[in-house]
Amino acid sequence: MKYLKTTIIACIIAVSVGCNKWIDVVPDNVASLEYAFRMRSTAERYMAGCYSYIPNFGSMYYNPGLYGADEFWLSSDKATWTNWNIARGQQSVSSPLINYWTGGSGGTDLWEAISECNIFLEHIGIVPDMDNYEKRQWAAEVKFLKAYYHFLLLRSYGPIPIMRENIPISASGEEVRVFRRPVDEVFEYIVELITEAEEDLPLQLMNENSEYGRITLPIALGYKAKILTYAASPLFNGNSTYANFANHDGTVLFNIEYSEEKWKQAVDALEQAIMVAHLQGYQLYEFPLNQQTQNIPDSLHLGLTNRGTVTDQWNREIIWGHNSSTTQLQTWIQPKALSEEQRVYSTPNGSTGVPLKIASLFYTENGVPIDEDRTWDYNNRYGLKVAEFEDRYYIKQGETTVAFNFDREPRFYGSLGFDRGIWYGQGNFNQEEPYWLRLMIGEFGGKQQAGWHSVTGYYAKKLVHYTNSNSANSTYNAVNYPWVILRLGDLYLLYAEALNELNGPTAEVYDYLDRIRSKAGLLGVLDAWQGFSRIPDKPQTKEGLREIIQRERAIDMAFEGERFWDLRRWRTAPDELNQPITGWDVDQNNTIGFYRERVLFDQQFRVKDYFWPIQQQDLIVNKNLVQNPGW
Numbered sequence: 001m002k003y004l005k006t007t008i009i010a011c012i013i014a015v016s017v018g019c020n021k022w023i024d025v026v027p028d029n030v031a032s033l034e035y036a037f038r039m040r041s042t043a044e045r046y047m048a049g050c051y052s053y054i055p056n057f058g059s060m061y062y063n064p065g066l067y068g069a070d071e072f073w074l075s076s077d078k079a080t081w082t083n084w085n086i087a088r089g090q091q092s093v094s095s096p097l098i099n100y101w102t103g104g105s106g107g108t109d110l111w112e113a114i115s116e117c118n119i120f121l122e123h124i125g126i127v128p129d130m131d132n133y134e135k136r137q138w139a140a141e142v143k144f145l146k147a148y149y150h151f152l153l154l155r156s157y158g159p160i161p162i163m164r165e166n167i168p169i170s171a172s173g174e175e176v177r178v179f180r181r182p183v184d185e186v187f188e189y190i191v192e193l194i195t196e197a198e199e200d201l202p203l204q205l206m207n208e209n210s211e212y213g214r215i216t217l218p219i220a221l222g223y224k225a226k227i228l229t230y231a232a233s234p235l236f237n238g239n240s241t242y243a244n245f246a247n248h249d250g251t252v253l254f255n256i257e258y259s260e261e262k263w264k265q266a267v268d269a270l271e272q273a274i275m276v277a278h279l280q281g282y283q284l285y286e287f288p289l290n291q292q293t294q295n296i297p298d299s300l301h302l303g304l305t306n307r308g309t310v311t312d313q314w315n316r317e318i319i320w321g322h323n324s325s326t327t328q329l330q331t332w333i334q335p336k337a338l339s340e341e342q343r344v345y346s347t348p349n350g351s352t353g354v355p356l357k358i359a360s361l362f363y364t365e366n367g368v369p370i371d372e373d374r375t376w377d378y379n380n381r382y383g384l385k386v387a388e389f390e391d392r393y394y395i396k397q398g399e400t401t402v403a404f405n406f407d408r409e410p411r412f413y414g415s416l417g418f419d420r421g422i423w424y425g426q427g428n429f430n431q432e433e434p435y436w437l438r439l440m441i442g443e444f445g446g447k448q449q450a451g452w453h454s455v456t457g458y459y460a461k462k463l464v465h466y467t468n469s470n471s472a473n474s475t476y477n478a479v480n481y482p483w484v485i486l487r488l489g490d491l492y493l494l495y496a497e498a499l500n501e502l503n504g505p506t507a508e509v510y511d512y513l514d515r516i517r518s519k520a521g522l523l524g525v526l527d528a529w530q531g532f533s534r535i536p537d538k539p540q541t542k543e544g545l546r547e548i549i550q551r552e553r554a555i556d557m558a559f560e561g562e563r564f565w566d567l568r569r570w571r572t573a574p575d576e577l578n579q580p581i582t583g584w585d586v587d588q589n590n591t592i593g594f595y596r597e598r599v600l601f602d603q604q605f606r607v608k609d610y611f612w613p614i615q616q617q618d619l620i621v622n623k624n625l626v627q628n629p630g631w
Helices: 004-016 040-051 082-087 110-126 132-157 183-198 217-232 260-279 298-311 327-333 356-361 410-415 488-503 507-519 525-532 542-556 563-569 616-621
Strands: 318-322 384-386 400-402 416-418 458-460 469-472 475-477 483-487 580-584 597-602
Touching (some): 040 110, 040 132, 110 132, 217 318, 217 483, 260 488, 298 410, 356 458, 356 580, 488 542, 507 525
Antiparallel strands (some): 384 400, 580 597
């Protein structure tokens, strides 16, 4: 009976959501469900299979949050990249990109994942050589995973079916053709499932070295709070765009009435999650000085704090990380050459550029937007300027670059690499003579062949570990850090957002924003706006503070895969993703020519792009499913 029972159950579930393939969900070399749960060791392997469906978010190919919005841009020879094609408007009904519904085109089959979780939960109780407390803990971990997979589907597709348990083999054809459920009902089920799991989850791992990534109570509480923030956000709360979105049986799938109570639930959940995280020792990251870096100036220290928040493995700000491989991602992000010697090296290739609009988001050194700072010459931002002695830790002294790159906040320099900018580390820890970029044609970091350079003139330095080294022609030694799914700073920003939406500006909102800003070396929000902004009262209104919070989040969470989703849940995607993608004219060999803004792509975002389409074939298989609006 090899795989028979499991395969039949899984296939019924899959068909009910439109799958037309057989699914083998039993881990390799496990002959049957009875064998899989006959002892602790095989059950543990099955549980590992439930974890294995977490998408590989650390891959540049499979994370829509990385290349699917406007934070990264590639040259045209990368037109086959699935997630980048989402950003370029290539999503389709016939062959959906990053297909989480049935798998394919860079997507994980999340219904298969849920089916496997259900099987585990149905059978973990029969394992003979386990204590009951351990069975409950493992079941709680898988309940969370089941909720998490439902959320990933909800976030991508909107209203989805709810798979509380696998449909029995004896079910009729009509019983397996399930309907999509209203988004409020799906959110409620996801939260209910996580809440149910919380009681049996550990506060911390028993063996961190071997168990990192497994679900703990701080992870569950933190991610539940994040899910509740999504539920309260404009995409899902009072969105009249989907007033007529309904199943064939007339079930309305969106409640268009705004609910303040949803923000209250988010606030309460975030407060609890942050409290538990603090009790367990989670804290905002600060780069730890070592023998190589002990004498660096504060400016470099702040930049390394910004980089290390993500790249310093399992630091105390990271609540949940996933062992996705990030080595290849770093290879595609770091510039091909940081010195004349490296010009001939084959790795890395530096093909990922950051658009000028993203570089524009970062504040001035005074902690306010560049177009608001009274002391910063915004009108002359594209003029040229020579770096002086006081600029030497950010820009090579005596070199000319655009004024846009001067007098910016530490996260600008920690997150971005740019022409004539300092790139500290990568094997060179002499802060007096560090690496610096030269990106014009004919220079060691300039374009040598199509696709092996930044087409915008900016690099996402933040995602490159500072100790990586490029010391030989074909050798790039990179630290393979885990991908951060949830960190404490994320919760602080969500808490500030939810508090402001519920009560407007308060001292507590300012406090949590200022914690993030203090880590970045900036003044508090009130002092910064009152001291330097042309709109000094902006933080004192709900609308003004909302704009500040959203920008703070865009800066602090830059390149972490959040902007793609934030723009959708805030319903600001039409404003942000209908702007042209621009960068410097990197095909030039002189300063004046290089610093001309050029359009690379006219990006378009339509209302239908808020959610993925369901593949047309799946609608044919299950006629009870309705397509997302616009598709």
